[in-house]
Amino acid sequence: MDYDKLFLFDDQPKTLNVYRVRLLFWILLVTVATLLLQSIGEVLFVLSSIFLILMVLHILLYRLSNSSKRKYSWYYFFTQSCIIFISAFLLPHGSPIVLVGLLPILISESIHLFKSSFKVFSAVIILYIFYTVAIVVNYGAHELRIFIPILFFIVAIAVFYSILHVKEINAWRRMQYYINQLENANQKIEELTIRNERKRLARDLHDTMAQGLAGLIMKLEAIDVYIGQGNNEKSKQILLESMKQARTTLKDAREAIDDLRSKSLSEQTFVQEAEKEISKFKEATSIKVNNSIEAIPPLADLLKKHGIYIIRECLTNIAKHAHANLVQLNIYATNDDLCIRIYDNGVGFDADYIGETSGHYGLLGIYERVRILGGVVNVDSNQKFGTTIKIVIPLNQKGDCDEY
Numbered sequence: 001m002d003y004d005k006l007f008l009f010d011d012q013p014k015t016l017n018v019y020r021v022r023l024l025f026w027i028l029l030v031t032v033a034t035l036l037l038q039s040i041g042e043v044l045f046v047l048s049s050i051f052l053i054l055m056v057l058h059i060l061l062y063r064l065s066n067s068s069k070r071k072y073s074w075y076y077f078f079t080q081s082c083i084i085f086i087s088a089f090l091l092p093h094g095s096p097i098v099l100v101g102l103l104p105i106l107i108s109e110s111i112h113l114f115k116s117s118f119k120v121f122s123a124v125i126i127l128y129i130f131y132t133v134a135i136v137v138n139y140g141a142h143e144l145r146i147f148i149p150i151l152f153f154i155v156a157i158a159v160f161y162s163i164l165h166v167k168e169i170n171a172w173r174r175m176q177y178y179i180n181q182l183e184n185a186n187q188k189i190e191e192l193t194i195r196n197e198r199k200r201l202a203r204d205l206h207d208t209m210a211q212g213l214a215g216l217i218m219k220l221e222a223i224d225v226y227i228g229q230g231n232n233e234k235s236k237q238i239l240l241e242s243m244k245q246a247r248t249t250l251k252d253a254r255e256a257i258d259d260l261r262s263k264s265l266s267e268q269t270f271v272q273e274a275e276k277e278i279s280k281f282k283e284a285t286s287i288k289v290n291n292s293i294e295a296i297p298p299l300a301d302l303l304k305k306h307g308i309y310i311i312r313e314c315l316t317n318i319a320k321h322a323h324a325n326l327v328q329l330n331i332y333a334t335n336d337d338l339c340i341r342i343y344d345n346g347v348g349f350d351a352d353y354i355g356e357t358s359g360h361y362g363l364l365g366i367y368e369r370v371r372i373l374g375g376v377v378n379v380d381s382n383q384k385f386g387t388t389i390k391i392v393i394p395l396n397q398k399g400d401c402d403e404y
Contacts, residue, residue, distance in 0.1 A: 023105060024059065030101035031055045034087075034094035041093035051090050058083045058102070066112065073113040077123060080106050085130050092138045099131055213249065214316050216242055218284045241283060270299050273308045274331060281315040287327055294332040303393065306369040307338065314342045314389055317362045322346025324386065337375075338393045345386040351379045366391075 035048055061080055069076050084102045088095035110123040128148075135143055219242040226235040271293050278291055299307065311329075318324055324346030331340050363379070366389075370377045375393035 020063075023062070026105070027055065027059055027062070027102065030097055033101070034091055034097045036094075037097055038091040038094035044091065047090045051087050054083050054087050054090075058087075062109075069109075069113055077106070077110060077113065080109075081127065081130065085134055088134045088138070095134060095138050099134060103127055103131060214320055215245055215280065215284050216249070218319060219245070222284070222286075245280075270296050270304050270307060271331075273304070274311055277308065277312050277315060278329065281319065281327075285319045287319070287325055289327045289329060291329040292331070293329075296331065296333050296338065297395065299338070299395070303338065303373060303395070306373055307340070307393070310366050310369055310391060311340065311342070313362050313366055318342075318344045318346065318387075321349070322387065333395065336395055338395055340391040340393075341388065342390075343386060343388045348381040348383040348385070348387050351381045 031052070034051070038044065038048065058080060061076065061083075064076070084098060084106065087102075088098045091098070107120075107124055107127060110120050114120050114123065132148070135148075219238050223235045223238050223242070226232075226238065274293060275291075278289055281287070282289055311331075315327070318327055322344045324344035326345045328343040329341070331338075333339065367377055370391055370393060373393045375391060378390045379387070380389075381387040
């Protein structure tokens with residue numbers, strides 16, 4: 001048996017200290033029985049007093065901490081052995097009780113101390129040799145046939161009980177270890193959940209407040225231009241549209257903060273929502289849009305929600321940064337994927353620095369949403385030929401999927 005595997009932890013759990021109490025009671029019982037047996041044959045007051053002192057020392061050494069015993073294991077083993085055998089020679093009539101009662105305990109402790117089958121076996125052999133010598137000196141060699149089997153039987157019981165005790169300790173410690181690991185894992189999951197929720201909320205706020213305010217700014221700029229041209233009728237019309245858009249933006253922002261989903265998104269099809277976003281873009285920018293939207297099968301709410309946000313963000317980025325006068329938007333579905341392709345003939349940008357510029361999180365948000373849906377994004381931008389963004393998203397999305 002590999003005794004190293006029996007000891008995973010140094011400290012004994014408090015709930016199992018009853019093991020020590022039982023052994024302490026056993027040592028006291030052995031002490032009393034030895035004195036009684038010795039008194040039947042011959043009363044030895046001085047030697048009995050020395051025996052009691054040795055038993056007290058034996059108990060004190062036994063009460064040492066496990067770490068101290070392991071640090072000085074051989075010294076501890078030698079000292080306890082000397083106490084037992086000296087006690088046996090002090091009270092020869094009571095020596096069988098001392099030897100048979102205390103040696104099994106020391107052998108059991110050797111399993112705890114040495115954690116090696118070879119060392120334990122060596123300790124048992126040494127103790128048996130001295131035990132044989134003590135029996136021969138006190139009672140004669142002819143008594144060995146009686147006392148050796150008795151000790152062997154008791155040692156077997158003690159070792160068996162000790163191993164069960166060790167397994168009980170290790171099982172308790174393993175349970176504590178797994179409980180601690182589970183608590184740490186739950187804490188990490190909670191931290192990741194909070195972090196992902198913050199990211200999700202940041203995306204929703206960006207896709208509602210930031211995009212809505214960007215649209216309002218563009219409309220206000222258009223109003224300023226028309227007022228400068230004296231076209232009050234057109235300015236008034238755009239002003240009314242701006243007020244309507246401001247209310248819509250406020251409503252969307254509240255829903256994002258309260259983690260509510262827009263009912264209008266669930267009540268309308270993806271194609272209808274996409275066409276609505278295109279109409280808003282045209283009204284706000286006067287940029288020409290050539291759009292081709294094929295029939296799209298019913299989509300899960302999660303895919304529909306993120307898909308509309310992606311289209312809205314792409315159009316918003318074009319309006320704010322591209323300086324384009326033409327946009328081509330194609331939306332179609334294959335057997336397995338939803339494909340969105342948006343092209344503008346604007347000034348382009350360096351796609352290698354997406355997300356690295358502070359304050360420009362639009363494309364980074366697109367990447368995050370596509371990642372949530374298990375899709376891929378391909379951005380091709382050139383200052384001479386404009387920008388093309390192609391997004392491919394699997395159609396087999398679950399409506400109740402977590403947004404992580």
